[in-house]
Amino acid sequence: MHRSAYTHVPFCRHRCGYCDFTLVAGRDDLAGRYLTALDQELNRVAPPTPGGRVELDTLFLGGGTPTRLDGPQLDRLFDALFRRYRLAEGAEVTVEANPSDITPDLVGRLADAGVNRVSLGVQSFDAAALTTLERDHAPTDIPRVLETVRRRIDNVSLDLIYAVPGQDLRSWEATLDAALALEPSHLSTYGLTFEKGTAFWSRRRRGELITPPEESERAMYAAAMDRPAAAGFHQYELSSHARPGRECRHNRAYWCGDDFEAFGPGAANLIDGVRRTNHRGVLGWLKRVEAGESSWVEEERLAPEDRARELVMLNLRRTEGVEREDFQQRTGFAIEGLLLGDLEEQESLGFVTRDDAGVRLTREGRFVADGVMAAFL
Numbered sequence: 001m002h003r004s005a006y007t008h009v010p011f012c013r014h015r016c017g018y019c020d021f022t023l024v025a026g027r028d029d030l031a032g033r034y035l036t037a038l039d040q041e042l043n044r045v046a047p048p049t050p051g052g053r054v055e056l057d058t059l060f061l062g063g064g065t066p067t068r069l070d071g072p073q074l075d076r077l078f079d080a081l082f083r084r085y086r087l088a089e090g091a092e093v094t095v096e097a098n099p100s101d102i103t104p105d106l107v108g109r110l111a112d113a114g115v116n117r118v119s120l121g122v123q124s125f126d127a128a129a130l131t132t133l134e135r136d137h138a139p140t141d142i143p144r145v146l147e148t149v150r151r152r153i154d155n156v157s158l159d160l161i162y163a164v165p166g167q168d169l170r171s172w173e174a175t176l177d178a179a180l181a182l183e184p185s186h187l188s189t190y191g192l193t194f195e196k197g198t199a200f201w202s203r204r205r206r207g208e209l210i211t212p213p214e215e216s217e218r219a220m221y222a223a224a225m226d227r228p229a230a231a232g233f234h235q236y237e238l239s240s241h242a243r244p245g246r247e248c249r250h251n252r253a254y255w256c257g258d259d260f261e262a263f264g265p266g267a268a269n270l271i272d273g274v275r276r277t278n279h280r281g282v283l284g285w286l287k288r289v290e291a292g293e294s295s296w297v298e299e300e301r302l303a304p305e306d307r308a309r310e311l312v313m314l315n316l317r318r319t320e321g322v323e324r325e326d327f328q329q330r331t332g333f334a335i336e337g338l339l340l341g342d343l344e345e346q347e348s349l350g351f352v353t354r355d356d357a358g359v360r361l362t363r364e365g366r367f368v369a370d371g372v373m374a375a376f377l
C-alpha cells in the first residue's frame, strides 16, 4: 500500500510565461467543481470514513497554486483527503504557496489542517528577474511573508530559479545570499527551462528573451551548490538543499522509487510498478470524473528492465545515488549487470563514481546530469 500521496491543485491567477504545468489561469469559478470531482476521485482509495482509513507518511499539495483556493475551499479539500487518509505519527504535509497569497488566516487554516511544511514560490530576490518571470510579488515582501508562515509552521522551503534572461552570476548570488539570510529549512534551486508551447519558448525564438551564456549558467549551478553548503545546508538531490533532518520526505520517497498515489488533473501515480496518468486538461479531467469515468487516460506497465533503468535515473538525482543492495532488492537487477558498458564509459568521463555502497554522480556529473541519465536509458 502506498504511503505517499500528491494532490494537484490547478489554479493560478495568471499563467507565468515559462510555465507548462497543468492549470487554468483566471478560472477560479471552477474551484467548486474541482473539489467535488476530487472528492469523487479519492473514492478509488477508500470510501469516505471519519478519521480516514489509509495511513500516509507524506502528503504533498502542489500546483498550480494550492493557496489560490480560499479558506472554505481549502477546508473542503482537506476534509476530502482526511476522510480517506490519516496521517502516521510524524507525517510530513507540504503545501506549495504563492507568497502573495500568504495571510495569517490562511496559514492558520493550513496549520490547523495538519500542514507542517510550506514550499514558498519566491523564485528570486531580484525585482527585474521577478518581472521577467511575471511573478506578482516583490522581493521586499518575502521577510514579512516568511514571518507570517513561521508563526505557525516552522519548516519552510524557498523555491528559487536561476538562468533567468537578463540575470547574471552576481544577481543570482545575491538572491542565494538573501534567501540564506532568512534561514529557511530548505532551498530548491531550479535552472529556468524553455518548454515548447510556452510563451517564453516563442519569445526566445523571436529573440525577445536571451538566455545567459552556458558558462554563466554553469557558474550559477555551482553557486547553487556551494553557497547553501557554506551556510550549513546539505545537498541531497540535484536541486535540493536542506538543513540536517529537513529534507523533503515526499520527494525522497519519489526518488527512491516508492509507490505513491496522485490526484487531480495531470497527476500521475505509481503503484506496484504501474504508472497511471490523469487527463492533462483541467476541463477534460473534470468532465471525465463528473461523467463517472476513470480520471486515468494512460497506463504504463513497465517491463522489469525498463523499471530498473527508470529507477537508476531517479536514484541518480540523489546525492547517495543508486544504492547497490536497495536497488537489487527493488528491481532484481545488479546495477553493474544492467549498465556495465555505459557505466564504465560515464566513469571514465569522470561523471559517475562507484564503490561498495553504489553508484553516484560526481560533482562534474551533476552539471551534465541529463546527459548521463540519458546514457543509462
Ligand code: SF4
Residues within 6 Å of the ligand: 011, 012, 013, 014, 015, 016, 019, 020, 021, 023, 063, 064, 065, 098, 121
Ligand atoms: S504561479 Fe507557478 S504554477 Fe502558476 S503559472 Fe506561475 S509558475 Fe506556473
